[in-house]
Amino acid sequence: MIAKRILSLTVFVVLWGCAGAPITSDKLPATEAPIRAAEELGAARVPQAALELKLAQDEVQQARQFLQDGNKPRAEMMLLRAQADAELALALAREAPLQAEAKNAADQVKAMQQTRQ
Numbered sequence: 001m002i003a004k005r006i007l008s009l010t011v012f013v014v015l016w017g018c019a020g021a022p023i024t025s026d027k028l029p030a031t032e033a034p035i036r037a038a039e040e041l042g043a044a045r046v047p048q049a050a051l052e053l054k055l056a057q058d059e060v061q062q063a064r065q066f067l068q069d070g071n072k073p074r075a076e077m078m079l080l081r082a083q084a085d086a087e088l089a090l091a092l093a094r095e096a097p098l099q100a101e102a103k104n105a106a107d108q109v110k111a112m113q114q115t116r117q
Contacts, residue, residue: 031079032060034086041093049092056086 035056043049059082066075 027079028060028063031063031083031086034083034090035060038086038089038093041090042096043089043093046093046096049089049096052085052089052092056082056089059085 035053038049038053038056043053059078063075063078063082066072066078
């Protein structure tokens with residue numbers, strides 16, 4: 001849980017540092033890349049990752065609408081938020097199988113210890 005918060009904070013800080021660089025509709029594909037990666041990694045099957053993925057998708061839609069309306073500053077902020085949420089979804093999707101593998105290994109060790117007693 002703490003690792004997730006640290007990861008989220010790290011992503012936010014990195015993106016905040018990039019906030020000075022304008023993000024326009026030509027940068028939209030770069031924002032959508034982590035969304036696609038999270039989808040391909042199965043983020044929809046990990047509850048917390050699915051939530052972050054949905055937020056990112058919604059934020060990209062809002063950014064598109066802001067760009068169409070000519071509100072570039074709001075679009076830029078939405079794209080930054082979308083990218084951060086997508087990166088978090090991607091990290092959570094990567095973490096889930098590793099947690100399952102670690103739990104499986106711990107269960108095997110416990111079973112082996114019980115058979116030795």
